[in-house]
Amino acid sequence: MLTLLRLASFCFLTLGALCAMAGQSAPKRVVSLNLCADELVLALADKSSIQSVSWLVADPQMSFYADEAGGLHLNRGGAEEVLSLHPDLVVAGTYTTRATRTVLEDHGIPLLILELPESLVEVFEQIRTVADHLGRQERGAGLIAELRRQIEALRVPVQWRGLVYHPNGFTNGAGTLVDEMLAITGYENVASASGVQGFSQFSLERVVMNPPDVLVINQVAEDLPSMADQILAHRALKRSSLQIVEVPFKAWTCGSPALVEGLRILRSATGGQEEISR
Amino acid sequence: MRLEAQGITVAKDSHLILDDVNVCLGKGELVGVLGPNGAGKSTLLRVLAGLEMAGTGTVMLDGQSISTMGTAERARMMGYLPQKTPVSWPLSVERVVALGRLPHGDDPAGNEAVERALEMTKTANLRDRSVGTLSGGERMRVLVARLLAVEARVLLVDEPIAALDPYFQLEFMELFRSQAHAGCGVLIVMHDLTLASRFCDRVVLLSGGHVVGDGAPGTVLTESLVQDAYHVNVQTGVIDGERYVLPWDLR
Amino acid sequence: MKSRVLNTVLASSAIVLAAAGMTVGPVDLPVGEMVGQLFAGERSASTIVFLELRVPRGVLGLLVGASLGLAGAAMQGLLRNPLAEPGIVGISGSAAFGAVVVFYSGLAALFSLALPLGGIAGAFVGVMVLFILSGRQASTLTIVLAGIAVNAFAGAATALALNLSPNPYAAFEIIFWQLGSFADRSFEHVLFAGPLMAVGWFMLLWRPGDLDALSLGEETAASLGVSLPHLRFRIIAGASFAVGAAVAVSGVIGFVGLVVPHLLRPLVGFQPSRLLLSSALGGAVLVLAADIFVRVLPTATELKIGVVTAIVGAPFFLLLIYRLRQEEV
Structure with a gap:
């Protein structure tokens, strides 16, 4: 009887942990702070899980993803604003202000920093990384494959x-x-x-x-x-x-x-x- | 050559500096303009030179109003030496004197005029010196040389000798007298009563913006007129036929 | 020294430096081959580099240097103060503001003369403000202070205009406007700024004797037939045209109008009239020399020419202030 209980609790706990992990690997309130991060987030994430993107991406002169950003909250990257959005994942670039980054670290909010890629290899790696953090690995792989195809067609x-x-x-x-x-x-x-x-x-x-x-x-x-x-x-x-x-x-x-x-x-x-x- | 000013009135901030003043200057005359500080002497000189506009009144040179005369022509006819002449750059004496030729433009007789001016003021030996290195008396001589270089018919001079030592005071009065004798009309603003009495052909006494005396020194620099104008008592007398007028004590 | 000798030496130096400058650049031009092509009227990459890049640069250096030197000498003559200089008293800074407004608002794209005219308008306002602040014959202290005020305002206004411009590159270009450069200038700049600079020169060189007379004070000058209002206007307008058009195409290049007249003044017997032409030529020499220097210096990005003139001019300026303050005591 005791063994059964232990087995049951073990399964329950493991299941619970798996569920928790599954929950953790799919953030529901993603905030993106810079243009390049916006584009990757918009390309990979489920729109309902995006809390906010930067104001730059909504400008059609600035980005091809302006339409996709329609209806989303536009942030200006300030630390206060970001905190008030209660994000569970923040994606930013290397030039995002130090102040904002420090505040996020202090509050224990997960922060993903994207550097500017200097090669296609780095571009694909970045897509993979962002996809991982968003819990959309399949989507990431699919996007990479599509990109490869399009690039080769132009080579x-x-x-x-x-x-x-x-x-x-x-x-x-x-x-x-x-x-x-x-x-x-x-x-x-x-x-x-x-x-x-x-x-x-x-x-x-x-x-x-x-x-x-x-x-x-x-x-x-x-x-x-x-x-x-x-x-x-x-x-x-x-x-x-x-x-x-x-x-x-x-x-x-x-x-x-x-x-x-x-x-x-x-x-x-x-x-x-x-x-x-x- | 005749310079005539009539009815000159100058007011500043509702304060009358000159009130209906008449002055004239003829060829060969050395006229002294005297009066206490603030009587309006410098202002009168500026109006005569055409540098300041009178509220009312006219200034005529040989029958022509100076305001209708061209600036260049007026500059050629009338030479003016202000009370304070700063010299902004360390120019050489010769260059400073040569500035007197500016109203005449590029004329070839210019160099001779400059030489004559240097000779008359005995500044020829200073010609390459920088003006800034000269003593007070030397500097004044150079500035007078500049004035003489204009070779104008009318010389209007504002207190040229006040800061000079007795030697130069006498020398300058001699110089101006000889200019008058050469045919210029010379009008000098001055303070020294005795020098005015001895050298001037006529004296104009200004007080409070009015002309209180205009005539031969003997008739203007009388004890009573001087007392009223300057509020000082004077001692007068005659030496070698020339009259001296010495301020003696306060009234 | 006789003016003729001095001016000949300066003019020859300017020509030599302009020519030397045309042989300096990131690319080694095959001189012999290129000269042949030039005479034959052939077009090649080398001749394009030479005619469209090197020559305009040299010509512009000459024109701008002359404008700055001449304006400096004229202003010093008018204000009777050796510290009056377009950069120090804020005229160059105001000109930059005028040019920046015209440029970034898109006006300059509509018609190219708008750019130098904007610089001229800015310079004119700057001079007027300076005069209002410092009066007619101001002491050294007043001039320097008035200049600081005008410069501070013009600099801030320029930075503001650049930051407000929707073009993201504008804010970075402030370095060009405030430190000056002849890089990548073309013949178009020579064509639209040159004539306006020449108008300024004409105004400044007209009746040079007036400035000489002014050294004896305003009253004496007036009695010598100088019309003071006309003189003031002429110098103000002339300096505005010359400096305004220069700054519009090259940015602010400081201290030229300070160093050159100061060095040449003893050589012309301290006479303001003689100093004018000599300072124009001397200004051209200084700017051309500095422009060669920035091009031979092995820096990754070409140094801005204003840095060189500042390194030479700022110590000069401090020394001058020190000496003048001693004298005023």
Whole structure:
């Protein structure tokens, strides 16, 4: 009789623990604090479990996921606001303010920090990590598989010279996600070939001397002037005959599935093929 | 050459600085403008020079109102030396004197005029010295040389000798007298009663914005007029035919 | 020293430095080949780099340097104070504010002259405020204090305008506006700012004798035929045009108008009129030299030229203040 009781309680406890674990591995009140985190959370989580996303993702100029964010509470990332939402998981980026992070740690709220991925491998890892934390491992795996398929469909052998030129003369050199994206879509990155590492300045003179076939410009916002954009309108670039293609900011700032759109645009500059429906 | 001011009235903050003042200056005349502090002497000089606008009244030079005269022409005809002349940069004496030629533009006779001015004030030997390094007397001579370099027909000078030692006081009065004899009209604001008495052809005595005396020094610098204007008693007398007027004690 | 000699030396130095500057840059240009191409009228990457990047940079350096030096000398002549300088008294800062407002509001994109005109308007307001604060012949202390006030306000207003701009890059660009740079300037900048700077030069160089007369005080100057209101307006407007247009295309480059006139003054016998042209040429020399320096310095990102002029000029400024305060005592 005693043994039966022990067995029963053991089963009960284990079951209870399993249930508890199951409950723990599926947060119900997810709060996301930055744009890139928002996109992954929106892509992976069940919408009913999302408590709040950042205000940036609701701007169609900032993100392809603006529609998905419809109806959700938009936060501004302040510590007070986050606490008042009673989250059971907070996803943020490395640049989220120290103050907010400290407050969350003090209150014992689970915090997942996402770094900016520098390669596709890191992008997939990040999707897996977020999926794990959200308890949506299957969904994560599915998303990764779909992304792989779409990326491979756009892959071509390297045959053109490309350069990404940001306002103020910055470019993405070797070891960056954008560099990899260029390689996938058939471009030799003029910057990495010239030895530029990471996100650095690349003088306009060098652009003119080693002109790419396609100059890729990061379009920040429509019709808003900045000193930085002036460089892109420089006569020196106009005189060199090169094709200019604009990739909107929202297509490749985060390592989210939206980067496929960025790849598509890069590919289209060299006569890319089928529309990949997002 | 005749400078005539009539009915000059200047008011500032409802306080009358000059009240219906008439003054004239003819060719070859050395006229002294005297009066206690605050009588309006400097203001009168500025109005005559065209630097300050009178509320009412006219200033005519050779029959033409100076307000209708062009600035450049007026600058050529009338030379003005203010009471305080700061020199902002350590310019050389020669450059300072040469500034007197500005109203004449780029004329070739300019250099000679500058040389003459330096000669007359005996400052030729100082020509390369920086103005900032000069003594008070030397500085005044340089500024007077600047005035003379303009070669104007009318010289309006505001208290040039007050801070100079007796040697220079006498020398300057001689200099102005010789300028008058050369054909200029010279009007000097001054305080020294004896020098005015000895050197001026005419004296205008201003008090409280009014002209209380205008004529030969002997008729204006009388004991009673001086007493009323300056509130001091004077001792007067004659030495070598020239009259001295010495302030003696307070009234 | 005779003006002619001094000015010839300065002008030659400016030309030499401008030419030298055109040979300096991140890319090594094949000079021989390129010269051949230039004469033959051929177009190549090298000629594009040279004609569209190096040459405008050199020309702009010359124009801006001349404007700053000339404006400094003229202002010092008018205010009769050797510390009057467009940067110190806040005119450059105000010009930057004017340019920033025009630029980030999108006006400059509508018509390009709007940018230098914005700088000019800003500079004009700055000078007016300075005059109101410090009066006609202000003491050193008053000028410095008035300048601090104008600079503080203009700087804050500029930062505010940049932060309010919806373009996220704007806030970072404050470094350009406050420290100045000739990087990536094009011929367009020369074309729309150059003529306006020239208008300023014309106004400042007209009737130089007036400033000489002013050294004897306002009354003497007036008696010598100088119209003081006209003179003041001319210098104010001229400095606004020259500095305003310069800052609009290069940001604030400080201390040029302080260092150059001060160094050259003894060489021109302290005469304000002679100092004008010499300071223009000297300003060009200083700015061109500094611009070569920032390009040969092995830094990852090109150093802002205002940093160089500040490193030279700030100690200079302190020394000047010290000396002037001694004299005023």
